[in-house]
Amino acid sequence: MQEFRARHGYGKHALNIAITGESGVGKSALLNALRGLWSDDDGAAAVGVNETTAVVEGYTDARHPHIKWYDVPGANTPTISGWMYFMDQSLYIFDALVVVFSDRFSQTAGTLLHNAHRCNIPAFLVRTKADHLIKNLKKDRRKQRLEDGQARDILRAETQAMVNDNLAKLNLPTQQVYLVSEDGLREWVTEGNASVTIDEPAIFAHLMTQPQPGS
Numbered sequence: 001m002q003e004f005r006a007r008h009g010y011g012k013h014a015l016n017i018a019i020t021g022e023s024g025v026g027k028s029a030l031l032n033a034l035r036g037l038w039s040d041d042d043g044a045a046a047v048g049v050n051e052t053t054a055v056v057e058g059y060t061d062a063r064h065p066h067i068k069w070y071d072v073p074g075a076n077t078p079t080i081s082g083w084m085y086f087m088d089q090s091l092y093i094f095d096a097l098v099v100v101f102s103d104r105f106s107q108t109a110g111t112l113l114h115n116a117h118r119c120n121i122p123a124f125l126v127r128t129k130a131d132h133l134i135k136n137l138k139k140d141r142r143k144q145r146l147e148d149g150q151a152r153d154i155l156r157a158e159t160q161a162m163v164n165d166n167l168a169k170l171n172l173p174t175q176q177v178y179l180v181s182e183d184g185l186r187e188w189v190t191e192g193n194a195s196v197t198i199d200e201p202a203i204f205a206h207l208m209t210q211p212q213p214g215s
Contacts, residue, residue: 011058011060011068013066013212014065014066014067014068014212015066015067015068015095015096015210015211015212015213016058016068016070016093016094016095016096016213017067017068017069017070017094017095017096017097017098017207017210018056018069018070018072018089018091018094018096018097018098019031019069019070019071019072019098019100020072020075020085020089020091020097020098020099020100020112021074021075021099021100021101021108021109021112022074022075022076022101022106022108022109023073023074023075023076024074024102025074025100025101025102025103025128025129026100026102026128026129026182027071027072027074027100028045028046028047028071029047029128029182030098030100030126030128030180030182030185031045031059031069031071032044032045032047032182032186033182033183033185033186033189034061034069034185034189034204034207035059035061035062035063035069035189036063036186036189036190037186038186043059045057045059045071054073055073056070056071056072056073056089056090057070057071058070059071063189064208066212067207067208070094072089072091073089075108076106076108085108085111085112086111086112086115086116091112091115091116091121092115092119092121094121095121095122095210095212095213096121096122096123096124096207096210097112097116097121097122097123097124098123098124098126098207099112099113099116099123099124099125099126100126100127100128101125101126101127101128102127102128102129102133104162105162105163105166109125110166110167110169110170110172113125113167113170113172113175114170114172117172117173122210123175124178124203124206124207125163125175125176125177125178126177126178126180126203127159127177127178127179127180128180128181128182129181129182130152130155130179130180130181130184130198130199131181131183131184132181133155133179134148134151134152134155137151137154137155138151152179152198155179156177156179156198156199159177159179160176160177163175163177178199178200178202178203179198179199180198180199180200180203181196181198181200183196184196184197184198184200185197185200185204188200188201188204189204
């Protein structure tokens, strides 16, 4: 394990958190927002339509020096298998995982949670692009004339129900799903502005209060 930690630049005196999930779900954008950065800021993780993360990359956090974030290549691409993703990316070395999905809860997300559970690694489940999902929900149900708050509550309930059903099939305990948008998270991290947030303050607080190794 020490060899893999050295290879990935594991911070010995930091809380090492890996952002994981399938390709295209917004992992790199989420990591940038957690650090309060835009994609074109110096030191930001590369973001793009195509696969942009080829190897595990570690990033320090100027606002929270006790944390080191890791951008992990996306699973289920021609070069990275979903089934062996947890082992191939050495995810067992990290102190916590953020498991990201955007549309449907996938087999990859379930496998990540299952393996994290087996390794006693805290894993947080995040559904990204929530602002777009809410906009689409309002459009799909336009006759109901949903307000943003109503659409948010519907999305939260339907997302949690979907995840609970899938976790039950995997014999895993239920856990909270955090609905997050890139803009809302960055606004919360940089300005403390909760007016455009959904679950961004909650997931951020839970990640910030994870115990450091050896503490």
